[in-house]
Amino acid sequence: MQKPPENPRLLYVTDPMCAWCYGFTPVIRRLKALWFGRLSVQVLVGGLHPYAQEPLDSAEKDRLAVNWHRAQGKSHLPFDYSFFLQKESIYDTEPACRALLTVRHLRPGLSLEVLRALHSAFFADGLDISQTRVLVEVLRPFGIPENLFLAVFETEEIHRQTQEEFQLVEKIGVSTLPSVYLDHPQGPRLIARGFSELPELEEHLLQALQIPF
Template sequence: MQTPRLIYFADPMCSWCYGFSPVIAQIRQTFGRALPIEVVMGGLRPGNDKPTTEQAKTELKIHWEHVHEATGLPFDDAVLDRPGFLYDTDPAARAVVRVRREDGEKAVNYLRRLQQAFYAQNQDITKAETLANLAAEFGVDRDAFLADFETDDLKHETWNDYAIAQRAGVTGFPTLVGGPNEEGAYGVVTRGFAPAPPVLQVLHQWLGTEPEPAIRG
């Protein structure tokens, strides 16, 4: 039987994926290397070439407020007010794929860092320079990153991720899939945002492990 793993379909500019990032961190803290996580870019709005309208900004800000209320994570919506801002999710997704080439675990951390930069720190992660600077925080060579960033090879690899998500029937993010089981099949752990306790419960049941007892003070 193959080693169990999780496949995480996500997008760096998906606000509910940002909301789900502490859950991913808790999964990694709980299960460690016994349950590796592979990120696949879902393709939220790749190739969007129309500047964000005032109506769209208003709708996004309301949406982000819902995520904040559900998760408590900080948001700074000033990034949406940058002149001519394009909500094109392809550059950030491509950046994650580039980091994943070097290290799959590093790509999980980088994904979360992009989310923090965009949603909480008013950084424009549609820009290659910003993406390269953030990748350098994880030991990725900045010049090599930028040299690869506009290559057809990396673009095709990223769009192949989107195709994998579509073939898997993923229609929203985050989606977390686990497997293989004894029959070699994969199953959905969560489709859409869910808090940590029910997600961890599903994983413990699947793996036949016991959760750590709560510490009573």
């Protein structure tokens, strides 16, 4: 029987414009801090609603608003609902996912912090993070040069990699965002599907680590 890895890696499947991910990312950050030096986290972009071109209709807005209210009730985080007052609300999550993937290439250690900043910009500040100029402003405090970010963000290669990551996440079997998997030589092991609190998440992680590798 092989021992569990000394530094296991979690795969955090998320989307910067996912309300439940906004609530759950602080839990992941606390888990990483609690397991400092004993656990790594790789952020995977799940593509909640990518490539949208048409504005949301009233029924779609209502469903989304209910989802946001539920996430707010669980997470107790601030939400700005001005998004739903716009006449032309196009809910395209691909650019924000691509921005996060770009950060992962340029500054992988910043992925979780940038994700947190994107969440806050969209849900708490009401900014449209599907717009390139807004993404640039959100990333500015992290010291990533604008020209370097755009040089990667706007390439066909990063567009392709973003789409491929959406396909990888689907192949893994992710049906809910957020989801957390334990990376494993025989394939990712599901740790958590949907929002959960830190004690439950840590318990599931410990149980998964007890299964022989």
